[in-house]
Amino acid sequence: MSLLKIKDATLKFGGVVAVDDLSLSVEEGEIYAIVGPNGAGKSTVFNLISRFYQPFSGSISFDGQNLLDRSADQVADLGIARTFQNIELFDHATVLQNLLVGRHRHRKTSMVEELFFAPRVRREELAHREAVEEIIDFLDLQPYRDKMIAGLPYGVRKVVELGRALASGPSLLLLDEPASGLSVEETQDMRWWIDDIRKQMGITVLMVEHDMGLVSSVSDRVLALADGAKLAEGTPAQVQADPAVIEAYLGAGAV
Amino acid sequence: MRIQFKTSYNDDIRLFPDRWTLGVYTTLLVMAFALPLLIGEFYLGEVTNVLIWAIAGLGLMLLTGQAGQVSLGHAAFLAIGCYTNTILIEAGLSFILAFPLAGVITGMVGAIIAIPALRLHGIYLAIATIALSILADDIIVLLDPWTGGVSGKFPDMITIFGLEIERWSMPTRFYYLVLLVTILCTLFYRNLLRSPLGRAFAAVRDSEVSATAMGVHIARTKTKAFGLSCMITGWAGALMGYYAGAFNNETFSLVISITLLMMIVIGGLGSIHGAFFGAVVVAFLPQVLSILKGAVLGGGVAIPGLETGVFGMILILFILFEPMGIYGRWLKIRTWFELFPFARKDMFRRQKSYLKTERLR
Numbered sequence: 284m285s286l287l288k289i290k291d292a293t294l295k296f297g298g299v300v301a302v303d304d305l306s307l308s309v310e311e312g313e314i315y316a317i318v319g320p321n322g323a324g325k326s327t328v329f330n331l332i333s334r335f336y337q338p339f340s341g342s343i344s345f346d347g348q349n350l351l352d353r354s355a356d357q358v359a360d361l362g363i364a365r366t367f368q369n370i371e372l373f374d375h376a377t378v379l380q381n382l383l384v385g386r387h388r389h390r391k392t393s394m395v396e397e398l399f400f401a402p403r404v405r406r407e408e409l410a411h412r413e414a415v416e417e418i419i420d421f422l423d424l425q426p427y428r429d430k431m432i433a434g435l436p437y438g439v440r441k442v443v444e445l446g447r448a449l450a451s452g453p454s455l456l457l458l459d460e461p462a463s464g465l466s467v468e469e470t471q472d473m474r475w476w477i478d479d480i481r482k483q484m485g486i487t488v489l490m491v492e493h494d495m496g497l498v499s500s501v502s503d504r505v506l507a508l509a510d511g512a513k514l515a516e517g518t519p520a521q522v523q524a525d526p527a528v529i530e531a532y533l534g535a536g537a538v
Numbered sequence: 539m540r541i542q543f544k545t546s547y548n549d550d551i552r553l554f555p556d557r558w559t560l561g562v563y564t565t566l567l568v569m570a571f572a573l574p575l576l577i578g579e580f581y582l583g584e585v586t587n588v589l590i591w592a593i594a595g596l597g598l599m600l601l602t603g604q605a606g607q608v609s610l611g612h613a614a615f616l617a618i619g620c621y622t623n624t625i626l627i628e629a630g631l632s633f634i635l636a637f638p639l640a641g642v643i644t645g646m647v648g649a650i651i652a653i654p655a656l657r658l659h660g661i662y663l664a665i666a667t668i669a670l671s672i673l674a675d676d677i678i679v680l681l682d683p684w685t686g687g688v689s690g691k692f693p694d695m696i697t698i699f700g701l702e703i704e705r706w707s708m709p710t711r712f713y714y715l716v717l718l719v720t721i722l723c724t725l726f727y728r729n730l731l732r733s734p735l736g737r738a739f740a741a742v743r744d745s746e747v748s749a750t751a752m753g754v755h756i757a758r759t760k761t762k763a764f765g766l767s768c769m770i771t772g773w774a775g776a777l778m779g780y781y782a783g784a785f786n787n788e789t790f791s792l793v794i795s796i797t798l799l800m801m802i803v804i805g806g807l808g809s810i811h812g813a814f815f816g817a818v819v820v821a822f823l824p825q826v827l828s829i830l831k832g833a834v835l836g837g838g839v840a841i842p843g844l845e846t847g848v849f850g851m852i853l854i855l856f857i858l859f860e861p862m863g864i865y866g867r868w869l870k871i872r873t874w875f876e877l878f879p880f881a882r883k884d885m886f887r888r889q890k891s892y893l894k895t896e897r898l899r
């Protein structure tokens with residue numbers, strides 16, 4: 284059974300059809316990439332899964348459960364974590380605090396317990412901290428642990444956002460353009476990390492990415508999207524060779 | 539420069555991260571407890587006033603500095619705390635029950651009022667909460683049988699297990715009571731900061747979209763922020779009632795709400811220190827001004843609106859030149875000394891302040 288299944292989903296913004304009768308399924312343990320020109324609807328697909336947008340029609344299920352029954356804040360509880368195309372971090376908090384917010388879905392203590400900092404709160408905090416430190420080690424974020432996000436370079440923020448998503452201990456990770464704006468070296472690091480996230484942590488990855496080098500080196504399957512509809516699907520090589528994809532990218536007559 | 543060696547994650551969770559801070563705050567606390575021995579009754583009264591403002595500041599700081607929700611309605615919650623406490627005591631409850639309850643009730647009212655305000659952001663929330671401040675006045679008049687309306691109320695003498703406490707005749711005892719409440723509220727604030735809820739507040743403040751994606755329920759979190767903030771504000775209100783000795787519908791006016799908000803901005807948004815620094819400014823500014831005025835113009839001259847004007851000026855100067863408030867300035871000075879002579883000019887790049895949360899469309 285597929286981990287994530289989108290069936291015939293459609294979403295319009297006024298006259299714009301952002302997602303057009305789209306179906307896709309992501310298998311457990313795979314790295315699945317969505318590519319497509321600007322405005323193709325890639326981020327909108329993510330926002331549908333995150334439940335920020337309600338599809339006009341169609342269904343989305345995750346791990347056998349109907350995702351459309353859940354509200355946006357309940358999606359994390361199911362084990363879906365994500366990053367954003369335009370980095371959405373908590374700017375006036377430290378890296379550590381940002382990663383700890385990633386642990387929020389594991390919160391067990393009540394407001395009153397926290398007000399008095401009951402022993403259970405301390406125990407939980409230590410456990411969260413340990414989980415977060417593993418992520419810090421994994422992503423080499425040690426030098427930035429106590430730094431405010433507001434003063435960090437773009438590349439580091441990108442990694443922190445990945446870390447925050449990982450801190451929630453997801454089974455599905457959504458990465459919206461993880462390498463956009465990164466240098467060649469940083470992109471290389473990102474590549475290894477995505478690989479390790481799947482191999483070491485056993486997390487399924489669904490990503491949107493423009494960098495075809497990155498896409499073809501890490502992903503098992505690729506979906507090409509144009510105007511919200513599926514253009515082609517298959518291995519990276521198959522999709523890159525697909526005449527419809529070449530036409531969408533380079534315009535008619537290029538084939 | 540202080541170098542900290544941490545050996546356990548507990549080091550970061552403790553109330554005081556290292557020996558040095560523990561030392562500083564212990565000294566401060568000992569001094570606070572010894573203060574009645576050191577200064578006269580008049581100044582003790584002034585310090586009590588600072589502490590009460592600081593409690594109110596902590597209340598609003600939690601909501602505005604921590605959770606990013608602006609409120610210009612907090613005078614109304616001061617009033618609710620003050621009246622609830624007095625009415626409960628008149629109804630026969632002892633202070634030891636009535637006082638905590640007054641805060642809890644204020645918190646619950648705050649949480650309920652938060653519900654319609656949840657969809658509002660930034661300036662719109664500020665405008666909506668102004669209405670609260672204005673309404674409070676009318677409601678107090680309308681509820682005349684309970685509140686005493688325009689003629690107001692005089693709180694009874696406090697008795698805790700037979701121990702009598704009164705602001706004028708026993709300023710030392712009243713000071714200790716206020717000090718204990720201050721310490722308790724500061725502890726609550728600190729505990730929140732190192733727990734998931736406090737981080738959720740910051741998450742809501744900085745990015746509602748990604749807070750949601752991390753599993754934070756925005757509405758519920760904001761409601762809790764309003765509730766906890768109003769609880770602390772309610773306690774401050776009850777203490778203000780005792781400090782003033784009498785209050786009516788005009789005591790907790792919109793001006794008080796505005797002063798509170800200015801106070802935490804000047805003090806430094808988002809920090810406990812900021813509430814205290816701001817309280818010192820608010821409590822002592824009128825005195826300093828009247829002394830200055832006396833020196834420059836001689837005693838008898840009255841200048842209407844002088845205090846408000848100067849206060850506004852200070853606020854504008856802070857927003858322009860030191861958005862992080864007095865606490866931010868203090869941090870910079872401290873770092874400069876710690877790093878001496880290696881401090882660089884661009885070490886503290888200008889950072890935006892918190893008052894905006896309108897990110898999620």
Ligand SMILES: Nc1ncnc2c1ncn2[C@@H]1O[C@H](COP(=O)(O)OP(=O)(O)OP(=O)(O)O)[C@@H](O)[C@H]1O
Pocket residue numbers: 296299300301319320321322323324325326327328368
């Ligand atoms: N909130 C919104 N309101 C109105 N239109 C929207 C909204 N979000 C997206 N759209 C429109 O939907 C279409 C798809 O947008 P989307 O952001 O999903 O594209 P994308 O494939 O992620 O593009 P990019 O590569 O630039 O990130 C675009 O035409 C966009 O203008």
Ligand SMILES: [Mg+2]
Pocket residue numbers: 325326327368
């Ligand atoms: Mg996009």
